Amino acid sequence: MTDVFSSLATCDRETTRQIASVLHCRRQDPDQYRMLRRFLAAVDVTAGPLLEIGCGSGELLADLADRAPTTTVVGIDHSVDLLRMAGRSGGAAENIRLLAADAHRLPFAAESFPTVLMYTLLSHTPDIRSVLREAHRVCRRGGQLAVLDGDYASTDFSLGPHDPLNACVAAWRARYVVNTHDLRALPRLLEAAGFQLVRTGAHNYTATHSAYAYTIVDRGVDTMLGSGTIGEDLARSLKNEARRRADDEGFVGSITYRFALARRHPSPSAAGTASPRA
Ligand SMILES: C[S@@+](CC[C@H](N)C(=O)[O-])C[C@H]1O[C@@H](n2cnc3c(N)ncnc32)[C@H](O)[C@@H]1O
Known part of the structure; x- marks a missing residue:
């Protein structure tokens, strides 16, 4: 899948609208937003x-x-x-420019940007290495790359063994995340692309009552419903169960996010010393 x-790039309007609503929901989540602000504070903008x-x-x-x-x-x-949609909301700000392009083939000259950011992109690009190589190409010498992404293999919505909400998480992950484990190797991947690592870190996001966390359960449930694995009654019950837990248990789920700040080597001679390990 x-x-x-x-x-x-090629999906229908309804899917795009649903995704935009999930992304907006995520930004409204206080813990997600705190994490995002900490990430931004580490970047020289x-x-x-x-x-x-x-x-x-x-x-x-x-x-x-x-x-x-x-x-x-x-x-x-x-x-x-x-x-x-970006153009209609924040993109209306005078200093924002928007462009349709593929992360694997950026329409910019080499060394165009002193700062390049990726926020939950790499977990969704099948070829992480080529995306990082492109980021390296357009990053100025001495410039910075900042990455924040989900280590989505860590997503856990269980309160005990064989918890059915984790089956929802597994169905969500299979449909929405292509790179489930690769972010664990982010430092090595950055070095292999030619970057020097400055800082790495992780954040444990824990959802208590969170509309964003419900979207994970709901999207997993809808995936299982769509494939005929479960029927309408169970679908409704699983969605309700996630909401019940927020009220009764104070826990819906948790995800580890990973962060890295790296620099492109300032001198041309050092730029070719990418580690051959990854
Ligand atoms: C999880 S969303 C993150 C959106 C955004 N960073 C935010 O602040 O909400 C991942 C985004 O990456 C985009 N994307 C995935 N693969 C891409 C590619 N190969 N080239 C360009 N964009 C891509 C998707 O269209 C989507 O908007």
Whole structure:
């Protein structure tokens, strides 16, 4: 099954609308937003232009434009429909430029950007290495790359063994995340692309009552319903169970997110010393 995000360039309007609503929901989640702000605080956004690869409907772009009002912020995504939505919301800010492009083949000259960001892009691109090589090509010498992404193999919505909500999570992951484990090797992947690692870290996101966490259960349930694995009654019960847990147990689920800040080598001679390990 293909990752929905990796096929957004060609999918129908309804799927795009649903994805935009999930992305918006995620930004409204207080713990998710705290994590995003901490990520942004670690990035020097004063040197422009900034590039976000995989900007979607512009949830992060709006923050970038606010934090760097005098800097040009460029957002690229392969979904024209999501870019249109970005243009209608935060993308209306004067310093934002939006462009439809594939992360594997960026339409920019080498060394165009002092700062490149990716926020939950790599988990959805089948060829992480080629995306990172492209990011390296367009990043200026001495410039920075900042990555924040989900280690979605860690997603756990269980309160005990054989918990049916984890079956929903597994169905969600199979449909929405192509790279379930690769983010664990992010430091090595960055070095292999030619970057020097500056800092890495992880954040444990725990959902208590969270509309975003419900979208994970709901999308997993809808996937199982669509494939005929379960029927309408069980689908309804599983969705209700996630909401009940928020009220009664104070826990819906948790996901580890991984963060990395890296630099492109400042001198041409050092740039070819990518580690051969990954
Ligand atoms: C999980 S969303 C993240 C959106 C955004 N970063 C945000 O702040 O909400 C992943 C995004 O990556 C985009 N994407 C996936 N594969 C891509 C590719 N090969 N080239 C460009 N964009 C891609 C999707 O269209 C989607 O908008």
